[in-house]
Amino acid sequence: MKKFRKIGVAAVGVLTLTALVSGCGTANTTNSTPSSSAPVPTGNAGTTGKLEIFSWWTGVASSKALKALIHVFNEKYPHVQVINEAVAGGAGSNAHAVLASRMTNNNPPGTFQVHAGNGSLYSWVQAGDLDSLNNLYQSQGWLNKYPKSLLNLITFNGNIYAVPVDMQRANVLWYNPSIFKKYNLTPPTTFSQFFQDAKVLKAHGITPLALANHGNWETTLLFSDVLLGTVGYTDYNKLLHGQMSWNSPGVVQAANTFTKMMQYTNSDASALHWQQADQLVANGQAAMNVMGDWAQGYFKTTLNLTPGKDFGWAPTPGTQGVFSVVSDVFALPSKLSASQKAVALNFLKVLGSAEGQKVFNPLKGTFSPRLDANPSDYDAYSQAAMKSYQKDQLTLCIGQGAVNPGFTTAFENAMAIFVTNHNTKQFIQSIENAAQTNPLS
The missing domain is CATH 3.40.190.10 (Periplasmic binding protein-like II)
Structure with a gap:
């Protein structure tokens, strides 16, 4: 690669x-x-x-x-x-x-x-x-x-x-600035910091991470970002291009981190569309949401929110210096x-x-x-994203039709089961089988 x-x-x-x-x-x-x-x-x-x-x-x-x-x-x-x-x-x-x-x-x-x-x-x-x-x-x-x-x-x-x-950038963490300011939090750059913040937020009755999963692709995108932040740019690209086994320790670690994150999400995720998860952040019912930057259009055009004031953003934990492309x-x-x-x-x-x-x-x-x-021609968020796009390493995300469609479908099916039973071993084996059946190279 x-x-x-x-x-x-x-x-x-x-x-x-x-x-x-x-x-x-x-x-x-x-x-x-x-x-x-x-x-x-x-x-x-x-x-x-x-x-x-x-x-x-x-x-x-x-x-x-x-x-x-x-x-x-x-x-x-x-x-x-x-x-x-x-x-x-x-x-x-x-x-x-x-x-x-x-x-x-x-x-x-x-x-x-x-x-x-x-x-x-x-x-x-x-x-x-x-x-x-x-x-x-x-x-x-x-x-x-x-x-x-x-x-x-x-x-x-x-x-x-x-x-x-x-x-568009897929690895974006959106957050509510008012909530973060109230509890003296900063956007997490590592998973350790994410879980520290999540404990504080949960203790105050705020959902740490708003999640939607009406179509399975939303959790696939989240896992893609968790995987990228766990294994890093080089190994992530090896996985997406069939040059590394999905049974690797880094994938297992990402799956376990993802499962732990699910403890800090809303219980009705399967019934929500992605805009509704963003709405929870805008309303102050949730503090964070991981979504591609099409969420920016929803915040601005539908909710009339101001970038940097009413909503904030940062790369998802562990992905600084990498731009996950959706074009x-x-x-x-x-x-x-x-x-x-x-x-x-x-x-x-x-x-x-x-x-x-x-x-x-x-x-x-x-x-x-x-x-x-x-x-x-662009607002504060898009200007920041443009700078990242022109200087950071570019990669693809697992979903969004960017890699083998058969693999993506199988991955999303495995994800639908994983978010329910949290069986890491079964999930890893399912995506390894998917990669063998639908070659990524």
């Missing part, structure tokens, strides 16, 4: 696709049949017709952000009818099922949301269902606008298959007609543009992954 390097704006030159894949990161080089690169529309191509945009963005913040992005697109292409095909529920799991059905029945949307990494995106590449976007990147000058470490997460066999629209990217289905592809490619131009991302990300509570993004 090669480490991701920081690539500053001044240090980035124009990259060839060969250099992109041979650089740092985790570009996949397994054998699959590369598709041809979709031709970039010229003249009036793609300026009329219909465009179906498929996503799972139905929350208040994300739907407002998508609407704003579509508005930018419509200003440039007023004669294209945009159809928002967002599917609610399951943190994207419902959308994945609908998308799979559509793709199987040769009825793909114009473009669809997926996460960067060797998971869901790569499975569509392997199936031969996506066109590469090499020509688009070259025509738009994007090869030096995104870090190689990010581009390598959407590049397979030398071909780029998606356009990133946002950057929404959009792909181009290969089975579209030529006219449909032209329309979709024009949308992808807007999606990946500085203008489009400037409009989209502040509303969603995320930030632009472009290296030329202006920090002044």
Whole structure:
């Protein structure tokens, strides 16, 4: 596993696709049949017709952000009818099922949301269902606008298959500043400190860690962060790339730490969606919550809270200096007609543009992954996240469609049992079996 390097704006030159894949990161080089690169529309191509945009963005913040992005697109292409095909529920799991059905029945949307990494995106590449976007990147000058470490997460066999629209961090601890100030606490940087804080909070009748687990993915994300904070960046990446056994002592230690953390959570976690866990923190009923920084959009857009005043943030314990990436990217289905592809490619131009991302990300509570993004366009939280993104080591999280989908499903199923019976041995064996059945390398 090669480490991701920081690539500053001044240090980035124009990259060839060969250099992109041979650089740092985790570009996949397994054998699959590369598709041809979709031709970039010229003249009036793609300026009329219909465009179906498929996503799972139905929350208040994300739907407002998508609407704003579509508005930018419509200003440039007023004669294209945009159809928002967002599917609610399951943190994207419902959308994945609908998308799979559509793709199987040769009825793909114009473009669809997926996460960067060797998971869901790569499975569509392997199936031969996506066109590469090499020509688009070259025509738009994007090869030096995104870090190689990010581009390598959407590049397979030398071909780029998606356009990133946002950057999100999965290893974020959100907390209520008023509660922490009242009890003279500081955001925990270690698990020992977390448990010390948790004892103080519990003694005063405050739930230390708000937890939601309506869809199983929430506890998978929490465990991913606990594992990263326990074994460290190097071994964590070995695990995610099939280079280390899931029976290792570090995984066992993480599982035991996770079980101990469950003693300081709310009892109704299985009935709550992630926003409801954030609401507990905002209301002062709970002190902390571990969630990706899409929570920032909920705090700001839905609850009208002020970053740094009404809610605070820190890396999850033990993960300082590491940025766990969740990036929404959009792909181009290969089975579209030529006219449909032209329309979709024009949308992808807007999606990946500085203008489009400037409009989209502040509303969603995320930030632009472009290296030329202006920090002044963002609030205090996003500015801090941008600094981390550009200097810290980047890695993926276990869930969020970033790694082998079969492994992720099996992991979440094992997690659903583990949060109930706390049987570490059974859990470890289940995920070891999942890794053997669904290779991560």
